[in-house]
Amino acid sequence: MVDLVANNSTNPGKLRIAIVGTGLVGSAALLALSGLQDVEVVGFEKSPVPREAGAWISLTVTGQLVLTKLISPEKINEIVYRPPDRAVYVTRHWRTGEDLVRQYSSEHIKEDFIQARTHRWPLLKLLMDHHPKDAVQYGKQVAAVRNSDVGAKLEFANGETTPDFDLVVAADGIYSGIRRQYWPDHQVQFKGAVAYRNVFHKSRVAHIKELHDDSSSWRRDGEVVFLSELGLDQYGVVIIKTEEPEYAATLRWERSISQEGLNRLRDHYKDWDPVISKVLDTVEEIQAYPLDSGPWLRELTRDDRVVFIGDASHPTAGAYGAGAAMGFGDAWALYRSLELTRRRGRGRRETAGYDLHKALQVFQQTRAPFLLRVEQQMALDRDTASYVAEAAGDEDEWKRRFKESGASIRWLQEHDVELEVLKAVSTVGVWKI
Structure with missing residues (x-):
């Protein structure tokens, strides 16, 4: 060119x-x-x-309807994960793991368009191809x-x-x-929370019997833990945690947090649903992204x-x-x-x-x-x-x-x-x- x-x-x-x-x-x-x-x-x-760069994303029905106008559904299906019961997310009690709310794609939505999860990089590569x-x-x-x-x-x-x-x-x-x-x-400014996230091969968590086969989120007063398979044999964890601006500032340019920072996360979530701790114990590293927003x-x-x-x-x-x-x-x-x-x-x-x-x-x-x-x-x-x-x-x-x-x-x-x-x-x- x-x-x-x-x-x-x-x-x-x-x-x-x-x-x-x-x-x-x-x-x-x-x-x-x-x-x-x-x-x-x-x-x-x-x-x-x-x-x-990046971790996982949700592909909503809208997102997939657009993408399948540009790329065949078969190609998209190769890189995504959809829970077996059409659920968008299962929202769970932060401590007990009790199923609180299940959101589903509408019944008329075809299988190829049910909300899915994927990893950013395979999706970007598919678009570039x-x-x-x-x-x-x-x-x-x-x-x-x-x-x-x-x-x-x-x-x-x-x-x-x-x-x-x-x-x-x-x-x-x-x-x-x-x-x-x-x-x-x-002005884009820090909104008070940090996203901690990582994507890794799902074999790392295969031994955890309590692991769900859905896309789950555990919630407590503004904090959220997301766990889900992502397709291409990948598994993802995302934690949205409230942090003080001073601490968030120390994370802004490091991305991969220290072992001390990872242990700090494990300690914070030790009283949550035990499956979260079991997943975090398998994580060797995790990246931090202070969440900013603007008008x-x-x-x-x-x-x-x-x-x-x-x-x-x-x-x-x-x-x-x-x-x-x-x-x-x-x-x-x-x-x-x-x-x-x-x-x-x-x-x-x-x-x-x-x-x-x-x-x-x-x-x-x-x-x-x-x-x-x-x-x-x-x-x-x-x-x-x-x-x-x-x-x-x-x-x-x-x-x-x-x-x-x-x-x-x-x-x-x-x-x-x-x-x-x-x-x-x-x-x-x-x-x-």
Whole structure:
């Protein structure tokens, strides 16, 4: 592929799209947008090579519905784990392991789309395997977007710039530099908890007879322990633990915590369900990720040139385990918004038949209301958690309140992105296709 930094030629016959950040969400966007007619899509990644980073993720029904539009279900099924009884998560009492709440995928959902678990790296590799050849340029840290009447250039940290792009997709994550450029007052800050996590071969825990064959979460007053098989013979542990900012700061750049830190975790959870201690005793190392969050965007586009997706748009670590799936929904909504507002005839404001103003209107109307509802639900759940925690001294009352508060979030996990795009298209009033 021609190095766009070194070659200043442009292709006026195609819509030129730059994707900043090629993690899971950026890679899904690159794959989707490359399927449009008359486009040239280039990804820019600051890492010098693809990174084998991250632990496990939940693949919601929504996430899988999007991914299977890009990759065959058979390929996805090769890397995921689904519990045998269609349960999304089994929520357990922190001390006894008692089954408190079971969430299920809807009965009408086909087997290929029941909510699943997988490891980030195999999923990222699967997406990259389907990218157009040489579609990503590595070692390119984007410092800023420079808009003009004719397009948007990317400026890199080393001072180099690209030719003009028609559209820039900011998929550069929770610490998005492009988001900070447009909203310098939006600060991402520590939210009071640290995620401790690791993925390892499931043979390490095969001797634990009490281990469940589902995806389980044990909860106590804001703290959560997740245990689940992940597919590809992998097993995962994630612990969300409240920590003081000073201690979290010592973990921020270390990632793999010390043996002393691991023993500290084991000691903290020794009074929880014994199966947790048995799993932690097998763990040789664990990584720490202080959880940060910032204000979610209300306006998802700027200047008819820049659009924000994934954590660059909704910067919260750990939103119902659905952050990646929401990002996949963003990517699909952007693809369909462009596709459904394109026509063969070209007007003065159009490139290759695309009217970015209308397309980004459709995208905004598709995603903004849904994301606002998710953010509002998170606020409600914080209030509910406080209500449950007030009964910590009375175990029966605590369980009653916990079960009472276990509202379904199927509306999030099974959100129909395609339907919402079509509704937005009818609202915006585009031409007849």
